[in-house]
Amino acid sequence: xxxxxxxxxxxxxxxxxxxxxxALVFLALxxxxxxxxxxxxxxFVTPEAREAIAVRYGLDQPLxxxxxxxxxxxxxxxxxxxxxxxxxxxxEFLRRAPVTxxxxxxxxxFALAGGLPLGILAGIAPPGHRGGILARLVxxxxxxxxxxxxxxxxxxxxxxxxxxxxxGGYVSPIEDPVGNLRTMLLPALTLxxxxxxxxxxxxxxxxxxxxxEGYITTALARGERxxxxxxxxxxxNSAIPIITVVTTYFGFLLGGAVxxxxxxxxxxxxxxIFSGLENRDYAIVQAGVLIAAAxxxxxxxxxxxxYALIDPRVGSGRH
Amino acid sequence: MFSIFGRIDRLSRxxxxxxxxxxxxxxxxxxxxxxxPMRIGAGPRLSSPSWLFPFGTDELGRxxxxxxxxxxxxxxxxxxxxxxITAIIGTLLGMVAGFFGGVAxxxxxxxxxxxxxxxxxLAGLLIAAVMGPGQISAIAVISVATLPLFIRVVRSVTLGxxxxxxxxxxxVAGASPWRVMIVHILPNIIGAVIVQLTYxxxxxxxxxxxxxxLGLGGQAPYASLGSLLRQGSAYLxxxxxxxxxxxxxxxxxxxxxxxxxxxxxxxxxxxKGRSLT
Numbered sequence: 001x002x003x004x005x006x007x008x009x010x011x012x013x014x015x016x017x018x019x020x021x022x023a024l025v026f027l028a029l030x031x032x033x034x035x036x037x038x039x040x041x042x043x044f045v046t047p048e049a050r051e052a053i054a055v056r057y058g059l060d061q062p063l064x065x066x067x068x069x070x071x072x073x074x075x076x077x078x079x080x081x082x083x084x085x086x087x088x089x090x091x092e093f094l095r096r097a098p099v100t101x102x103x104x105x106x107x108x109x110f111a112l113a114g115g116l117p118l119g120i121l122a123g124i125a126p127p128g129h130r131g132g133i134l135a136r137l138v139x140x141x142x143x144x145x146x147x148x149x150x151x152x153x154x155x156x157x158x159x160x161x162x163x164x165x166x167x168g169g170y171v172s173p174i175e176d177p178v179g180n181l182r183t184m185l186l187p188a189l190t191l192x193x194x195x196x197x198x199x200x201x202x203x204x205x206x207x208x209x210x211x212x213e214g215y216i217t218t219a220l221a222r223g224e225r226x227x228x229x230x231x232x233x234x235x236x237n238s239a240i241p242i243i244t245v246v247t248t249y250f251g252f253l254l255g256g257a258v259x260x261x262x263x264x265x266x267x268x269x270x271x272x273i274f275s276g277l278e279n280r281d282y283a284i285v286q287a288g289v290l291i292a293a294a295x296x297x298x299x300x301x302x303x304x305x306x307y308a309l310i311d312p313r314v315g316s317g318r319h
Numbered sequence: 320m321f322s323i324f325g326r327i328d329r330l331s332r333x334x335x336x337x338x339x340x341x342x343x344x345x346x347x348x349x350x351x352x353x354x355x356p357m358r359i360g361a362g363p364r365l366s367s368p369s370w371l372f373p374f375g376t377d378e379l380g381r382x383x384x385x386x387x388x389x390x391x392x393x394x395x396x397x398x399x400x401x402x403x404i405t406a407i408i409g410t411l412l413g414m415v416a417g418f419f420g421g422v423a424x425x426x427x428x429x430x431x432x433x434x435x436x437x438x439x440x441l442a443g444l445l446i447a448a449v450m451g452p453g454q455i456s457a458i459a460v461i462s463v464a465t466l467p468l469f470i471r472v473v474r475s476v477t478l479g480x481x482x483x484x485x486x487x488x489x490x491v492a493g494a495s496p497w498r499v500m501i502v503h504i505l506p507n508i509i510g511a512v513i514v515q516l517t518y519x520x521x522x523x524x525x526x527x528x529x530x531x532x533l534g535l536g537g538q539a540p541y542a543s544l545g546s547l548l549r550q551g552s553a554y555l556x557x558x559x560x561x562x563x564x565x566x567x568x569x570x571x572x573x574x575x576x577x578x579x580x581x582x583x584x585x586x587x588x589x590x591k592g593r594s595l596t
Contacts, residue, residue: 025445143521159556
């Protein structure tokens with residue numbers, strides 16, 4: 001009941017946000033220079049043909065009616081067809097989603113494996129400790145080196161000295177799991193650098209805050225082992241800010257890995273949306289932005305639910 | 320002023336020094352004897368770094384160092400313009416939302432949520448589709464990505480101020496809402512805005528260079544560090560100095576902004592996250 005009361009307003013807000021996103025995306029596409037008829041029939045379109053196209057696709061109706069029709073189609077999973085391949089856009093996205101999901105999960109795993117230990121270290125290390133300095137350096141680098149710079153560097157290193165990892169040449173993990181890993185590790189690593197910095201800084205700040213609490217002093221005075229203190233008290237109580245950034249980062253990875261996917265020629269969602277733009281296949285760009293925003297909003301909503309499950313104070317009115 | 324500098328540590332001071340150096344270099348670069356960034360055939364094509372061409376030459380034989388110096392200016396200028404415009408709009412909206420509350424607050428807060436849901440680069444693809452690639456599009460993308468940061472922070476700080484005694488006193492004395500906001504609230508939120516400004520500048524630089532790298536930023540002859548990277552990436556395996564030099568300078572510039580931002584945050588909001596040390 002507590003969770004429902006806490007979660008329901010979040011759900012309503014998320015729906016309003018999603019509605020706003022869809023309206024913006026719809027309007028943006030209406031503002032593209034040159035009407036639909038120009039894109040479909042080329043520059044030498046006659047007024048009659050333009051009229052026919054407008055009637056056929058409902059472009060002669062008021063904007064609000066067009067939007068509602070479009071929204072209605074969306075709810076039935078109809079995101080239009082690609083003007084290049086004539087295939088339904090949604091199918092094309094679903095086909096590529098596993099690639100992006102794999103990349104995002106790998107990057108997330110790296111970000112947590114690197115960021116959490118370093119962040120805890122930076123949070124509990126005394127000033128001037130070597131680990132703390134290392135953590136600060138990694139944090140500063142991770143927040144500053146753009147993914148395409150690191151990616152280009154890795155491509156250079158791994159294409160000049162042909163080490164075990166490969167650049168480009170994506171293969172499905174079902175056909176060739178090892179080959180898949182060889183192509184996915186570099187882009188995942190590239191994407192994870194920013195995540196490492198993000199997790200590191202958040203963990204450090206959260207741990208610093210928790211360390212001043214009375215229960216840490218009590219635990220220390222009781223003679224609990226440092227490892228247990230970190231596991232039972234520090235990590236548990238710094239979980240919420242860490243979950244917040246991790247979910248935001250994951251949402252960003254699922255929809256926003258355009259640059260890295262293009263750089264490494266990974267045939268995922270980001271690469272697909274980018275090629276949609278290059279081919280002036282705007283239905284793909286439109287659907288891509290919409291899907292990415294929807295995934296982002298849903299993931300953040302799941303995070304809100306996770307807070308309530310982890311911390312019984314959330315939503316109880318005693319927070 | 321000096322007490323602020325006394326409090327920050329060596330790494331932050333290094334970052335601030337680097338930032339000043341890069342901005343100065345970008346500003347006075349054209350007057351330094353670095354060579355002409357536009358002169359085609361100044362040296363052999365794609366030659367490796369030498370005393371004469373410290374960053375090597377590009378595929379047209381242009382010296383790459385003055386091109387990078389020009390790129391620093393372009394990157395900083397575009398990102399700074401975008402972020403300052405965004406900061407002004409975001410501060411106004413955030414103040415209105417936090418001060419008036421009610422419907423205005425709901426509209427602004429939901430608007431910020433909506434903008435926040437667009438991943439920056441995807442918003443960039445959509446805006447490039449609508450407006451065509453270019454500098455104005457890049458500024459619009461940076462605004463979309465950073466506006467929620469300003470709105471959220473200014474709104475929450477204003478909300479905290481609105482019930483304070485000096486604000487209520489000003490209202491009782493008959494000050495108009497706008498006068499209260501400009502004269503009494505604005506001076507108290509400017510610190511929070513400056514902290515967000517440094518974060519937003521670093522985000523803006525990353526977005527600008529990513530868009531330019533994808534070919535969606537300003538078009539040639541405009542050349543920011545991101546466009547230089549794009550240009551160099553075609554020759555990555557046999558002329559790596561193009562990508563490595565522009566990439567290193569770009570990363571250093573963003574890091575300088577980040578480190579300076581940390582120092583500004585520590586100076587203006589000393590208690591935040593620093594309760595132990």
